[in-house]
Amino acid sequence: MLRGSTEILETVKSHLGGIKVGDTTKDGKFTLAEVECLGACSNAPMLAMNDDFYEDLTPETTKKILDAFAKGQKPKPGPQSGRQTSENSAGLTALTSKPYGPGEHCLPEFA
Template identity: 50%
Template sequence: MKKPFDLHADYQPESFEFNKTFKKAVKEAIARYPKGRQQSAVMPLLDLTQRQVAEEGAKQHPPYGGWVPRAAMDHIAEVLGMHKVKVYEVASFYSMYNTAPVGKYLVQCCTTTPCWLRGSDKIVEATKKHLGIGMGETTDDGKFSLMEVECLGACVNAPMVQINDDYYEDLTPQNMMEVLDNLSQDMQATVGSQTGRRDSMPSSDPTTMKDRAKKAKVV
């Protein structure tokens, strides 16, 4: 996963087309922009590509996750009437687009300062050990890929990871293993705080607005 952006690698498929369901979503995404500004839909179209590839990949053996093949970028350029290189630039700039194959579950570990101060090193080490892979690698069964990312904006419940579209917060090496074990059996893991903390409230009792917290039944 996250192999160097290689437009000519042997994992690149020959062609790409949006399927019926995604064609509808593509049309809707383009229609959101004013006439003559349709190229602004490049980001939603890259995202839809990744989602279609993920859906198809999840049914394969070994499974794989969402990524954006070069053929899809070429197709998007054609649909939006823009130069191919402009689509390559967007896809290769933003970290949310995977420009090479990834596992069915892409584990993005935040290691920026707040997560690091709250123990992200231990989460990363435990995850590597549990999955038997290093950063930038994919498990042999195609289920998991691991990557390191910068702050994902959930510092209040650090340490955290993002797996596909979901955030898993208040992690310990133990509850992280439970999340991975559930996903390895394609079972839904508990999303959000793993300690039951509601939103970003203090990990102990509320320290302010206690009456309101009581009224809202969060204590």
């Protein structure tokens, strides 16, 4: 499992009353499934709730998300670490200059 996701899985299991993968909570609000890939390795560990992804999780943020859903609330999806989308924790490090214009840096026959 990737980047701390085992710890998040264990947090979910214990916080939801000791359920196992494949189980549904007694109140019917949560079903736990384990998947190998959610398509955003740089934002791992993460979980999916309905159609939304919650990323950059810690045990604490995971519990807050679960508690909010249990109360009928919908926490803001995306990174829970404060970063914007998938940016590096040090800020932007790539694609920081003005992009080339049409035809710039091309062979003449392709310009």
